Amino acid sequence: MLSCKSTAAHLKIPISSAHRASQHVLRASLATIRGSHRADTEDVEGDKSANDFILSILHSNPSIRDTKSYLASFGPRKLAPVVPTISKPKPVQVPAVEIPSLPVDESPSVSLDTQPSPIISSILDPVYRRTALVKIQGPFTDRQLESIATGMIYLEKLGLVSVVVVDHDDWTRGEVGERARVVEEVMRVTAALERQGSKARPLLEPIVRLGPSPDTSSQRKGSNVNEPEAHTLNRDLLPIQSALRAGEIPVLTPVAMDSLLRSVRIHSNDVIAALVRGMANFETRKAAHSHTDTSVSEVDLTPLRLMIINREGGIPSYARSGYPHLLINLDSEYHYIQNTFHEPWQGSHPTALSNLSLAQICLSYMPPTSSAVVVSHRSPKSLIANLITNKPIVSSSLPHALLQGNRKLTPHTPTLIRRGLPINVIKNITDIDKPKLKTLLERSFRKTLGEEAFYSRLQKHLDFVIVAGDYDGAAIVTKEFGKGFDEPISYLDKFAVLPEHQGDGTVDFLWVALHDETYGSGLPSSVNPHGGKQGQGQGYDLVWRSRADNPVNKWYFERSSGHLRLPGGKWVMFWCDAEMRLKADVERRRLDVKGTGKRREGASYVEPDEKGRLKYWMDAVDSIPSSWS
Template identity: 25%
Template sequence: MQKDTRHTIVRLLSNIGSRREVDQYLKRFSSVESTRFAVVKVGGTILRDDLDNLVSSLSFLYRVGLFPIVIHGGGAQLNAALEEAGVETKRIDGMRVTTPEVLEVARKVFQRENWRLVEALEAMGTRARPIPSGVFEARLLDEERLGLVGEISGVDLDPIRSSIRAGHLPILSSLGETPSGQILNINADVAANKLALDIEPYKIIFLTGTGGLLDNYGRIIPSVNLAEDYNFLMSQDWVEGGMRLKVEQIKGLLDELPLSSSVSMTVPEHLAKELFTHRGSGTLIRRGEGVVRYDGLDGLDRERTAELIASCFGRPLTEGYFDKKPFYRVYMSDSYRATAILTKENGIPYLDKIGVTDQAQGEGLGGSIWMRMKQENPKLFWRSRVENPINHWYFDEADGSYRDGRWVVFWYGLESFEEVKTCVDAALKMPETLVKQEDQDV
């Protein structure tokens, strides 16, 4: 890719996030071997209803020198084609029973959808190679019950590597093939997971209509740190059915992959924002790491904590910081890359510092610490400078706020006007705890 084209694309990406964020992620993705950047699973519904945004987002990645491996389904199109052909079909345990008549239709549908995506990419100047079969070696799963449904026994990566070496995006369908040449029907999610296990990509991306995992209010959950959040999620009544199964499957997949691998779920239109900004646009899921709660400062590595805060804010803590405050709880990630430090003021927890390194922001560690802290502290207040770029998130998380000069005081869980007034007054009187005043202090 020409240097000026890359520069233009990076500048465009900066419109969805800071230039620093974009450069950070682009450098990280570019450092990975081309075949190990990302596996992108595209459902048939996306191909049918959102092809333009899909092609635009994949072309964007291609123009910054990234080669996602795309594997698509076609269930919606297959349903329509079977109905049109008058071929009856049924499902057992969620799997389509595949008779020879069904498979004949399926082959045509998957090949057509594969070529349709390739042609749309080529029309935008993005070189793409159709690979409708030949990657997944398979055997019959249960011929008596399911017919020509396959179980993957091996993955041939040569067609994918050849495509990327030639500068083409590899576009795969999920059909498998036995050693004797019999084509078999394979679930696209299963094929994407098996492909990811063999490639060990940096990213596994599921493009969906919902844009991510949804909470009980229908809002997208921005990040899931499985080490910290999995048990909590699975204990919630609203995590059921397809969502529960999806979380379990993703955990099983990530448990078998390197810690550097992660899963993103988003819509095609927002793929670049999900990949190149800390805030993202969908749901980021990682194996992650645990969060330790210290009651007071006992057991806390003060030196590493001070280094973390200095790294996050670009300035060190004031001298004697750890000796001056009534520390209540400290939440710290295992790696000392994210923390929330709470003191107790007038009997109510006060968030004195929350610090998350750039890399940890991209991994969702800050969100995990916030969730844990909020679960264990039903009342909390804190302050933030008015120009702090994450105030929009604080406004979403808080029950209320009060602005006075250069500070905004936030709170949740406070029960009376007197409690709010006491906390606001206490927050505004807090002394500076960082050596040099700059853009933000929380």
């Protein structure tokens, strides 16, 4: 289901081996550099910059699935071969000539295969270029702007071209000299981009128009997402398209045209929201779909990323003591995050909620695979990781103790935002949509479900089912009993995600909900809006098994407290210890050491209630019948 093979693991060996392991990503980036609109890229950036660029790609730690996903969006497009039309020549009368025959193995051969070599294609074909809406939310110093510009240049090399809208927290609407300050900031950003070797074009005139869009077809019925307060017409986007075709990064002012054709300053969020809707609905020329229109001058205007670059970093989390959210499921968490936003954060992160609202509006118009990232100017290289992997800097489904001690987590850690899916907890088997669950399990495991036996067992043992979306993913937890212990085992019977949702965050969303309902329950980090326990009650150990040759096991190793190979070698048993109990055990050991000096905290220490549990789990888990026919 998941692939955790990583090119970053090769950083400790010679760079040539790292290159071979990352050949798909590097080939794409090198193809972009060769096809760049700037002929003097190498001269401008130099060897050091090129090395930094390659190392940034390697440090992004892309898996095979991440690489394939990146190439699907930015790799060269396969084009139908063009067959030239050749007029049939008129027959010519020639005298008969005797031609000696040749042996078969000496006969000249003529290849009719006109397809170029794949290696040649990967070098000569340009990377398909996509767009990102970027909000640069100052104030920033010149040095900070140059750091941000470096990130924009790296993204451009990988095929993601920025459309920048400037913003400034210190601007006051209507103040004297406001227009001059806005223009000055646009020119500063433009100059910073050009100093780093890019080409930029300041667009000082309004691109968006105030008021609702006259195009009723773009207005969504029944949507709970607010519509942008501004709009664009197709012709309004021509300056942006012109700049992108010329290989320039457009830098826009946060201004709009009112009904009297006057230029007025509006909030940059309104400009970006209007641009996203307009660019997503922009009708490109028919020639853009022809086989001849493959040069790097053509850019897909549909935004693929929203990037908000500020000074404070990601959005504070109620579950991480104010440290930023790693990954946000908008569909499930949007209102809950707003309701749990603490008062002190209004001072330290004054624009966090408005940026969250901007992400919700924009992602509702962008493709389902798109994402938004709220990132500090201190982490421009993290934008590369976001582009290639489309994942947070650290997985949000890792054990909470690992996340707390992870050095990558700081007050400035970026927050990745996905449109996401609703998460619901079902406790009654009668509320399960059995046909949809059957489809999910069979497509995910690629096996045929033995329905009668499977649902008969759930009737007796079901604890709950966590469902993501419309059965796009599910985690089934049962209660199992064995000999020797009075308490039942919480057993993860099935964990499944549809293939098309593997890699879009659904796996992490589902596992976090599983954590909150089982081994993480009772802790502040498990307070959630999923309709389950919502952090209440006592957590309990979670146990599951997986086939020994399952490629997902590496992912399980990272999230479990321990594992044990079952007799026969066919299965591996995993478990997650109840985090609240672990916390209490650690505190008890600390007090014992302090009071008597007889007990010492260590990894091999076994609590009284843990003795014999592995044997109990093994016997119970090994006796569970297969669900497949």
